[in-house]
Amino acid sequence: MHKARHNPLNSIAAHAALLTWTAIALFPVTVILVNSFKTRKAIFREPLALPDAESFSMVGYQTVMKQGDFFLYFQNSMIVTVASLFLILLFGAMAAFALSEYRFRGNTLMGLYLALGIMIPIRIGTVAILELMVDTGLVNTLAALILVYTAQGLPLAVFILSEFMRQVSDDLKNAGRIDGMSEYAIFFRLVLPLVRPAMATVAVFNMIPIWNDLWFPLILAPGEATKTLTLGSQVFIGQFVTDWNAVLSALSLAILPVLVLYVIFSRQLIRGITSGAVK
Amino acid sequence: MASRSRLHVAVFLAPAVLVYTAVMIWPLFNTLRLSLYVEADGVRSFAGLANFATLFGDPRWSEAFWNALGNNFWFFVVHMLVQNPIGVALAAILSHPRLRFAALYRSAIFIPTILSFVIVGFAWKLILSPIWGIAPGILDAVGLKALFAPWLGREEYALTTLALISVWQFVGIPMMLIYAALLSIPEEILEAGEIDGITGWSAFWRIKLPLILPSIGIISILTFVGNFNAFDLIYAAQGALAGPDFSTDILGTFLYRTFFGFQLQLGDPHMGSAIATAMFAIILAGVCIYLFAIQTRMRRYQF
Numbered sequence: 001m002h003k004a005r006h007n008p009l010n011s012i013a014a015h016a017a018l019l020t021w022t023a024i025a026l027f028p029v030t031v032i033l034v035n036s037f038k039t040r041k042a043i044f045r046e047p048l049a050l051p052d053a054e055s056f057s058m059v060g061y062q063t064v065m066k067q068g069d070f071f072l073y074f075q076n077s078m079i080v081t082v083a084s085l086f087l088i089l090l091f092g093a094m095a096a097f098a099l100s101e102y103r104f105r106g107n108t109l110m111g112l113y114l115a116l117g118i119m120i121p122i123r124i125g126t127v128a129i130l131e132l133m134v135d136t137g138l139v140n141t142l143a144a145l146i147l148v149y150t151a152q153g154l155p156l157a158v159f160i161l162s163e164f165m166r167q168v169s170d171d172l173k174n175a176g177r178i179d180g181m182s183e184y185a186i187f188f189r190l191v192l193p194l195v196r197p198a199m200a201t202v203a204v205f206n207m208i209p210i211w212n213d214l215w216f217p218l219i220l221a222p223g224e225a226t227k228t229l230t231l232g233s234q235v236f237i238g239q240f241v242t243d244w245n246a247v248l249s250a251l252s253l254a255i256l257p258v259l260v261l262y263v264i265f266s267r268q269l270i271r272g273i274t275s276g277a278v279k
Numbered sequence: 280m281a282s283r284s285r286l287h288v289a290v291f292l293a294p295a296v297l298v299y300t301a302v303m304i305w306p307l308f309n310t311l312r313l314s315l316y317v318e319a320d321g322v323r324s325f326a327g328l329a330n331f332a333t334l335f336g337d338p339r340w341s342e343a344f345w346n347a348l349g350n351n352f353w354f355f356v357v358h359m360l361v362q363n364p365i366g367v368a369l370a371a372i373l374s375h376p377r378l379r380f381a382a383l384y385r386s387a388i389f390i391p392t393i394l395s396f397v398i399v400g401f402a403w404k405l406i407l408s409p410i411w412g413i414a415p416g417i418l419d420a421v422g423l424k425a426l427f428a429p430w431l432g433r434e435e436y437a438l439t440t441l442a443l444i445s446v447w448q449f450v451g452i453p454m455m456l457i458y459a460a461l462l463s464i465p466e467e468i469l470e471a472g473e474i475d476g477i478t479g480w481s482a483f484w485r486i487k488l489p490l491i492l493p494s495i496g497i498i499s500i501l502t503f504v505g506n507f508n509a510f511d512l513i514y515a516a517q518g519a520l521a522g523p524d525f526s527t528d529i530l531g532t533f534l535y536r537t538f539f540g541f542q543l544q545l546g547d548p549h550m551g552s553a554i555a556t557a558m559f560a561i562i563l564a565g566v567c568i569y570l571f572a573i574q575t576r577m578r579r580y581q582f
Contacts, residue, residue, distance in 0.1 A: 010479075014372045018384045021369060024447065025388050028402045031413060047413050087298070095295035102288045110292065117303055119500075119566045121508040123531075124559045127538050127552045128309035129302065151302035154295050183287040212395035214511040215531075219539060234397045234515060244411075247401065254398050262393045266386050273455040 029255060036060055036248035043244055060245030061253075064236070067246070069224070070253055073232035077257075080142050080228060081210050084149035085203050091150065092157030092202065093165075093195070097187050099158065100165040101173070111162070117155035122148065123215055133220055140223040148216050153206040164198035165191060201272035204265050211258065229254060311559065314552035330553035344554070346525060347533040348561075350438055354529055355506040357442035358449075363498055365446070366453025367491075371483055373454070374461040385458070389451035396448075400515030403444045407431055431516065434526040441527055445512055449505075453498045460494035461487060493574070500569040507562050510535060530558050 034050060035043050042055030049055070064070060099111050122129075129148060130139070138144040168191055176186045192199075217231040227235070233254040240246040262269075317326040334340050369388065373381050391399065406413045407430055415427040430440040464487060472478070472486045510531030513521050519541045521528035536544070538551020 011375075011378070014375060014378060015380075017372055018369070018388075021365075021450075022384055022387045025391050025450075028399075028406055029390065029394070031406060032398075032402050044411065047411060047416070091295040091298060094291040098288050098291035102285075104285065104288055110296070113304075114295065114299060117299065119504060120307065120559070120562065121504060122303050122307075123508050123510070124555050124562070125303065125306035125310045126534075127313055127548045127555060128306035131309070131313075131548070132302070132306055147298065147302050151299050154299050154303075158295060184290075187291070208393050212393075212397075212511075214395070214397060214514065215535075218514075219535075230395045230397050237397070237401055244405075247405070251398055251401055255394060258393050258395070259390075262390065266389070270385060270389070270455065273452075273459065 032248055032251050033255065036245070036252040040245055043248070057245070058249075060243075060247075060249030063240070063243060063246040064249045064253060067240070068232060068236045068250065069227075070229070070232065070250075072225070073227050073229040074257065076142060076226060076232075077211060077229040080145045080149065081207060083142075083146045084153065084210050085206055087146065087150040088153035088157050088206055089199050089203060092154050093161050093192060093199065094187070095154070096158045096161035096165050097191060100162040101191075111158075114155055114158045117152070118159060122152045126215070126219060130219055138220075140221050140226050142221065142226055144220045145216055145226075145228070148220065149206070149210045149213075153202075153210070156205065157202045160202055161195060161198055164195045168194050200268050204269045204272055207261065207265070208258070211261075229257070307559075310552045310555050312552075313549055314556045316549050318547075318549060326549075330549055331556075334550065334553050334557070340550075343525070343528070343533060344557070347528045347530050350527065351507060351509075351529040353438060354442045354445070354509065355503060357439060358446055358502050358506055359499065361443065362446040362450050363453050363495065363502065366450050366498070367457050367495070369450070369454045370457035370461055371487070373458050385455070388454060391448045392451035394448070396511035397515045399444060399448050400512050403447075404431060404516050407440070432523060434523050437517070437523060438527045441513060441516060444516070445509070448512075452501070456494050456498055457491055460491040464490050496569065496573050499573075500566065503565045503569075504562055507558060507565070530554065530561075534558065 031047065035047060037051045037057065038055045039057040039059070042049070042051065042057075046055075051057075095114065099107060099114075133139045133144045138147070172190055173186050176190050181189070211228075212230055213228075214230050214234060217226075217228045218234075221227070222231065233250050236250050237247050240250070314330055315325060315327060316323050317329060318324075334344055372378070373385060375381075405411055409415065409427075409429045415424060418424050418427050428436065430436040468486060468490075469482060472482050477485055508531055509529060513527050513529060513532050514535070517527050519532060519536050521532045534551055534554045535541075537554055538546050538548050540546030
């Protein structure tokens with residue numbers, strides 16, 4: 001009866017299929033990383049070979065370090081991502097608490113209003129967002145990006161967090177109230193620590209799209225001082241199209257931080273997606 | 280509860296509602312409003328549907344718009360026909376109960392999804408480049424060198440190539456969602472099928488697939504919304520002009536060029552708003568079709 005489900009031939013076929021796609025998925029990244037450490041001649045002569053003593057070269061990285069302000073770009077990306085995540089989580093959790101804890105007139109309506117943004121991409125409003133940032137003098141500041149990403153992340157954050165906050169026991173909160181805790185203390189000291197796993201899911205979901213976004217940095221903060229790593233590498237690579245060493249090194253430097261983040265957070269991310277948080 | 284001051288409810292809600300309203304909802308409606316205005320000599324004046332008349336009536340504009348919309352549909356169709364079936368197939372294999380290294384495969388296949396479009400666009404541009412010769416070299420090794428063409432540089436292939444690159448990047452998302460859906464199918468249902476002699480592939484087609492249809496519906500609408508506001512990959516690989524000869528132009532790049540300007544053309548926020556309004560209508564129509572036509576009908580499959 002279990003024959004069809006545990007057939008060794010099936011298992012070999014399964015591994016073959018998965019290995020094939022894994023190879024397809026990793027091939028481009030590997031080729032870029034490997035070739036970024038080679039001399040120009042070796043890049044063209046044997047693109048698939050690993051660097052050896054003769055073909056090893058860091059000249060591309062030297063060009064990138066000299067020409068591009070990658071540390072500044074990296075710092076900008078860090079500030080924007082961390083600040084946006086902090087605001088999404090804080091404001092999102094507060095609103096989710098209000099919606100899940102208190103019964104007030106317009107509660108459902110407010111929930112629907114905040115959920116609108118889950119399906120409608122914020123990019124549609126770009127023309128007016130740019131105008132708003134020009135009027136408030138926020139163009140070419142990191143604050144503009146932080147505000148946009150916070151607004152973009154809030155709908156899903158409120159939706160996911162309020163689902164989780166409904167499960168926090170009422171007895172606990174009421175016990176806090178009897179002890180004279182204020183509503184704010186109940187939220188910050190009792191409820192927030194209990195929904196930490198859900199907060200991590202929300203953070204990981206938002207992190208990658210914010211870090212990788214090209215559209216808003218291009219439109220709202222293209223200045224040299226506010227370039228994010230994604231925009232910075234796009235501009236840099238555009239300028240150095242013919243310097244293959246520099247292009248490959250710049251790509252590798254852009255891949256590295258995301259890869260490190262992924263290695264740290266991949267379990268959280270995959271658990272978040274597969275736990276049905278997106279349903 | 281009711282007798283206490285309700286000020287804290289407002290305090291809890293205020294920051295999120297303010298930021299969301301000011302930076303998302305208000306600009307969204309303002310963009311829709313701006314599409315009804317024109318600007319002449321620095322003065323903005325109400326013009327009714329004039330921008331839409333230009334967009335759909337002026338052949339220069341309407342050709343560009345229909346070209347972008349058509350390309351965008353093809354982009355979406357390739358995702359539906361290639362990305363989602365591959366995603367479902369990978370998930371079906373991964374969900375096999377005794378498969379070893381499942382977590383490893385899952386993490387590796389998801390890696391392209393976390394990379395930025397800039398990296399993906401340039402990496403593939405280099406690999407497919409006839410100058411570097413990786414793609415022709417690989418095709419040569421399997422005896423198919425004659426098949427090679429500078430895909431990204433040819434009008435007839437460029438859009439499909441970019442769509443397939445995007446498929447390569449995002450196949451991890453349908454894979455994960457379907458994988459989760461497959462794991463949530465109760466074991467008793469599969470065992471009941473086995474007793475009736477339904478195993479292996481026929482169990483997949485006849486039991487699992489109908490049960491994961493709601494997830495496939497969600498993936499379809501996510502793909503739709505994602506594709507119809509896509510921009511980054513095309514911009515990173517082909518630039519704002521979406522070459523060759525606009526053959527890879529989609530609504531996102533068309534919107535960018537129109538409202539932000541490029542090279543000699545000045546940006547026009549009002550025409551840009553008109554295009555954004557059209558995109559809004561398309562996405563809204565897609566979401567409504569999903570919510571009212573597809574999702575309500577799928578309910579009966581859920582347990």
